[in-house]
Amino acid sequence: MMESPFPLEPTAAEAQAAIAEEFAFFGDWSERYQYLIDLGRKLPAFPEEWKSEEHRLLGCQSMVWIVPEGNAQNLRFHAISDSAIVSGLIYLALRVYSGRSAEEILATEPTYISDIGLAKHLSPTRSNGVAAMLAFIRDTAKAQS
Structure with a gap:
């Protein structure tokens, strides 16, 4: 299991x-967008072999791949995008949501x-x-609980 970068x-x-x-x-949204881009750069390396149709998140304009691992007590998610802001x-x-129990994920709106005005x-x-990604996380938690 990979260490959490968060x-x-x-x-x-x-x-x-x-x-x-x-x-x-x-103070303004140009600064917030820059911060989002900076946060996206902190995502850990994502193995090339995970960038497959099997792990591709549908519903996103950008290419997004997401891989869940773990169990109902501790679900982790690994994800990456080809877009800086989406990352x-x-x-x-x-x-x-990553590193939480399925129960906590499902209980957290x-x-x-x-x-943050996003x-x-x-x-x-x-x-x-974003809605597709959050739905994937919730659906994964539901399947584990």
């Missing part, structure tokens, strides 16, 4: 609060999206992609 807050709720706090430091969005979702600043296709 600061692992004790709970998903605390991870969401930390994300909201970090984004509050930035940042992946980083945020994995920070909240992604409030960080509205808390919902208003994503194009419809990016919003659809």
